[in-house]
Amino acid sequence: LGSMSSIAISYGEGGSVFCGLKSDGSHLVVCYGSNSAILYGTPGHLQFIGLTGGDGFMCGLLMLSHQPYCWGNSAFIQMGVPQPMTKGAEYLEVSAGDYHLCGLRKPIVGRRKNSNIISSSLVDCWGYNMTRNFVFDKQLHSLSAGSEFNCALSSKDKSVFCWGDENSSQVISLIPKEKKFQKIAAGGYHVCGILDGLESRVLCWGKSLEFEEEVTGTSTEEKILDLPPKEPLLAVVGGKFYACGIKRYDHSAVCWGFFVNRSTPAPTGIGFYDLAAGNYFTCGVLTGTSMSPVCWGLGFPASIPLAVSPGLCIDTPCPPGTHELSNQENSPCKFTGSHICLPCSTSCPPGMYQKSVCTERSDQVCVYNCSSCSSHDCSSNCSSSATSGGKEKGKFWSLQLPIATAEIGFALFLVAVVSITAALYIRYRLRNCRCSENDTRSSKDSAFTKDNGKIRPDLDELQKRRRARVFTYEELEKAADGFKEESIVGKGSFSCVYKGVLRDGTTVAVKRAIMSSDKQKNSNEFRTELDLLSRLNHAHLLSLLGYCEECGERLLVYEFMAHGSLHNHLHGKNKALKEQLDWVKRVTIAVQAARGIEYLHGYACPPVIHRDIKSSNILIDEEHNARVADFGLSLLGPVDSGSPLAELPAGTLGYLDPEYYRLHYLTTKSDVYSFGVLLLEILSGRKAIDMHYEEGNIVEWAVPLIKAGDINALLDPVLKHPSEIEALKRIVSVACKCVRMRGKDRPSMDKVTTALERALAQLMGNPSSEQPILPTEVVLGSSRMHKKSWRIGSKRSGSENTEFRGGSWITFPSVTSSQRRKSSASEGDVAEEEDEGRKQQEALRSLEEEIGPASPGQSLFLHHNF
Numbered sequence: 005l006g007s008m009s010s011i012a013i014s015y016g017e018g019g020s021v022f023c024g025l026k027s028d029g030s031h032l033v034v035c036y037g038s039n040s041a042i043l044y045g046t047p048g049h050l051q052f053i054g055l056t057g058g059d060g061f062m063c064g065l066l067m068l069s070h071q072p073y074c075w076g077n078s079a080f081i082q083m084g085v086p087q088p089m090t091k092g093a094e095y096l097e098v099s100a101g102d103y104h105l106c107g108l109r110k111p112i113v114g115r116r117k118n119s120n121i122i123s124s125s126l127v128d129c130w131g132y133n134m135t136r137n138f139v140f141d142k143q144l145h146s147l148s149a150g151s152e153f154n155c156a157l158s159s160k161d162k163s164v165f166c167w168g169d170e171n172s173s174q175v176i177s178l179i180p181k182e183k184k185f186q187k188i189a190a191g192g193y194h195v196c197g198i199l200d201g202l203e204s205r206v207l208c209w210g211k212s213l214e215f216e217e218e219v220t221g222t223s224t225e226e227k228i229l230d231l232p233p234k235e236p237l238l239a240v241v242g243g244k245f246y247a248c249g250i251k252r253y254d255h256s257a258v259c260w261g262f263f264v265n266r267s268t269p270a271p272t273g274i275g276f277y278d279l280a281a282g283n284y285f286t287c288g289v290l291t292g293t294s295m296s297p298v299c300w301g302l303g304f305p306a307s308i309p310l311a312v313s314p315g316l317c318i319d320t321p322c323p324p325g326t327h328e329l330s331n332q333e334n335s336p337c338k339f340t341g342s343h344i345c346l347p348c349s350t351s352c353p354p355g356m357y358q359k360s361v362c363t364e365r366s367d368q369v370c371v372y373n374c375s376s377c378s379s380h381d382c383s384s385n386c387s388s389s390a391t392s393g394g395k396e397k398g399k400f401w402s403l404q405l406p407i408a409t410a411e412i413g414f415a416l417f418l419v420a421v422v423s424i425t426a427a428l429y430i431r432y433r434l435r436n437c438r439c440s441e442n443d444t445r446s447s448k449d450s451a452f453t454k455d456n457g458k459i460r461p462d463l464d465e466l467q468k469r470r471r472a473r474v475f476t477y478e479e480l481e482k483a484a485d486g487f488k489e490e491s492i493v494g495k496g497s498f499s500c501v502y503k504g505v506l507r508d509g510t511t512v513a514v515k516r517a518i519m520s521s522d523k524q525k526n527s528n529e530f531r532t533e534l535d536l537l538s539r540l541n542h543a544h545l546l547s548l549l550g551y552c553e554e555c556g557e558r559l560l561v562y563e564f565m566a567h568g569s570l571h572n573h574l575h576g577k578n579k580a581l582k583e584q585l586d587w588v589k590r591v592t593i594a595v596q597a598a599r600g601i602e603y604l605h606g607y608a609c610p611p612v613i614h615r616d617i618k619s620s621n622i623l624i625d626e627e628h629n630a631r632v633a634d635f636g637l638s639l640l641g642p643v644d645s646g647s648p649l650a651e652l653p654a655g656t657l658g659y660l661d662p663e664y665y666r667l668h669y670l671t672t673k674s675d676v677y678s679f680g681v682l683l684l685e686i687l688s689g690r691k692a693i694d695m696h697y698e699e700g701n702i703v704e705w706a707v708p709l710i711k712a713g714d715i716n717a718l719l720d721p722v723l724k725h726p727s728e729i730e731a732l733k734r735i736v737s738v739a740c741k742c743v744r745m746r747g748k749d750r751p752s753m754d755k756v757t758t759a760l761e762r763a764l765a766q767l768m769g770n771p772s773s774e775q776p777i778l779p780t781e782v783v784l785g786s787s788r789m790h791k792k793s794w795r796i797g798s799k800r801s802g803s804e805n806t807e808f809r810g811g812s813w814i815t816f817p818s819v820t821s822s823q824r825r826k827s828s829a830s831e832g833d834v835a836e837e838e839d840e841g842r843k844q845q846e847a848l849r850s851l852e853e854e855i856g857p858a859s860p861g862q863s864l865f866l867h868h869n870f
């Protein structure tokens with residue numbers, strides 16, 4: 005509803021969405037909220053001049069073509085560039101009502117002077133019985149759409165002109181005659197305008213106001229009525245049955261009209277640059293440098309983490325009565341000569357007087373008249389400014405300093421008490437997370453003994469407790485041969501990895517953090533990795549043996565993985581390595597990696613989200629077993645995947661969950677997406693991002709192939725197709741589900757693991773899907789931490805769960821694979837999987853998930869790894 009702006013709202017049954025132009029001057033749009041059709045349809049790569057929203061859809065005016073472009077869902081308007089579109093038509097403004105969109109055309113240049121046409125306006129509308137070209141014999145501006153009608157201001161006499169469905173709105177017959185307006189805003193069934201002149205009073209009319217009688221006469225529990233403010237306003241917007249405005253003197257928001265009872269009121273004490281209204285809620289951009297959006301009312305999007313542009317960028321000088329948005333280091337208008345114009349405040353609040361007038365560059369400044377203070381704000385402001393100068397200052401401080409110091413001291417004490425209590429509580433809660441009895445060791449059981457004054461690890465104890473050993477720098481330097489270039493086995497973004505041999509002959513990998521300017525980041529990642537790795541124990545997670553933190557050096561010591569990373573096998577220079585990785589080995593690696601991740605998600609308490617699942621973090625040991633490595637970015641996740649962490653995106657592009665990087669929703673399903681990319685990489689042998697392909701992103705490349713049933717084009721050409729091609733199809737289907745756009749539509753890791761295990765069994769010539777899952781050690785002959793008691797066809801007892809090692813503060817319940825299967829089976833997964841096997845081909849074709857990762861062209865993808 006309302007006029008085009010840098011921010012817009014969509015509402016309706018599909019959910020509420022707030023969209024705004026980014027505050028970085030890119031003119032790109034970003035949206036938050038709950039209507040997935042809008043969120044996933046947001047054209048992140050298109051630049052817009054301004055935005056407008058309706059019921060279930062959002063539209064913007066494209067910077068390049070000056071034509072509207074809509075996304076979301078509407079039964080009345082075609083999404084994309086609305087049709088029919090007059091060839092070459094260009095628009096100055098667009099505005100959306102509930103089910104329609106109108107655009108005010110640019111005046112056509114080159115017409116004869118004095119012809120009537122020059123003072124005409126062309127308005128094109130689409131949707132709700134309005135799809136036609138309107139020609140009005142007056143020049144119009146400030147187009148503003150209500151539910152089922154439109155209004156605009158006449159440039160000549162500043163009068164209001166409206167058209168559309170008069171029956172529902174009755175705004176046309178009620179237009180106040182001979183009134184001049186600076187601005188107007190159409191709402192559901194009413195229009196509000198700011199009257200021309202210094203008073204800047206608001207005047208509203210329309211059918212919405214008839215509700216006054218209904219409301220006052222009936223239950224005030226249901227609706228609340230507020231009358232329009234008397235103060236001068238800067239801006240006005242219209243909701244369904246209400247309107248909101250920005251007050252001239254303090255930029256605060258005020259709303260009037262009818263509100264459903266549970267609506268939150270407009271926030272007080274804060275100023276706004278601009279507002280946008282939906283049906284029952286309003287959002288505004290806060291004044292100051294934060295430019296953060298804030299919403300109120302009913303049913304608004306819960307959290308909007310990103311700053312947005314506070315206005316439209318124009319390239320003409322700011323008109324009288326407005327001033328340029330100044331002193332912004334990161335101006336929202338990057339194009340030369342373009343700027344945002346904000347209305348001048350014309351009067352000062354009571355008790356204040358104008359210190360300087362509004363200029364083109366800055367707004368007026370109001371200060372308190374200290375000689376006649378009558379409000380608390382004035383007194384406190386005047387006393388602080390008075391005491392801030394001359395002798396008074398010294399006196400003030402001599403009186404205030406001890407009080408301030410005492411206050412600060414008390415505050416610090418309080419913070420310390422609260423922090424300690426919180427820390428103790430968290431520790432207590434985490435202890436309660438433990439399910440294993442082994443964890444309840446006394447802290448006196450130190451794993452370290454004193455040897456000649458130096459702390460030395462008690463290896464037996466360490467082995468039992470699986471705690472990290474503390475190494476000296478000297479020890480590790482020696483082990484890694486002085487950290488010479490020749491000892492390097494790999495490099496990451498924040499570290500170099502060296503091969504080393506400890507004094508006892510153990511071959512280790514020493515990960516040495518590269519000192520970057522962002523020391524805090526390094527340090528945080530180091531500690532996260534250390535904390536997590538020293539506590540997590542699983543056959544398919546890389547074991548941390550110890551660490552060293554001396555003189556600013558941070559080193560982690562891991563088991564050495566003789567065969568390097570999966571990335572190196574699949575994409576390294578040595579082509580033979582890739583060929584050696586046959587289908588059984590590849591799928592085994594996938595199963596093992598899945599088991600490691602499943603353990604992080606399902607068996608640790610609280611769950612751990614890896615956040616950086618990718619082929620270079622899947623390492624392969626001497627016996628070709630896969631281990632998930634690199635917990636530098638890991639987070640302890642929410643207990644259920646339905647409560648996402650609002651985290652800023654981190655990870656490796658190409659593997660990043662779109663929901664995570666677009667909406668900052670981080671759940672265990674973000675790892676599932678990355679794992680899906682990894683599966684596609686294993687199946688196809690191509691990199692996650694590969695600019696040699698037309699579709700640089702593997703998901704964009706693979707999913708259409710899968711949907712078309714062209715599995716042959718997907719599978720790595722280096723390997724011959726296995727006789728059990730159905731097994732690979734099963735994995736292809738799993739991968740496709742993992743990379744679904746919505747996290748909630750992706751399977752959980754335990755389901756992924758079960759499906760992969762079945763596929764592996766099938767691939768190895770075991771056709772029965774009833775067959776128990778093949779343990780890794782049988783496939784690859786590993787002796788590491790596994791019992792080899794299992795044989796194909798044998799039954800496995802619940803106590804034979806040897807995959808999970810030792811306990812720790814993160815709980816690892818003794819759940820066996822078979823138990824896992826049972827629990828899955830209870831959810832009907834087994835049946836689903838079997839069914840899936842039969843309907844494989846059919847399912848592949850009917851995959852309807854909307855796949856749309858960010859295009860590789862986006863700068864986002866220009867990442868170090870590729």
Ligand SMILES: Nc1ncnc2c1ncn2[C@@H]1O[C@H](COP(=O)(O)OP(=O)(O)OP(=O)(O)O)[C@@H](O)[C@H]1O
Binds near residue numbers: 621
């Ligand atoms: N324990 C290990 N044994 C053998 N090689 C290893 C080991 N750990 C890491 N490497 C090698 O070092 C490389 C770099 O590892 P590292 O974890 O530092 O970075 P990365 O995960 O590849 O990248 P980034 O840190 O940017 O995510 C790995 O790809 C792997 O080839």
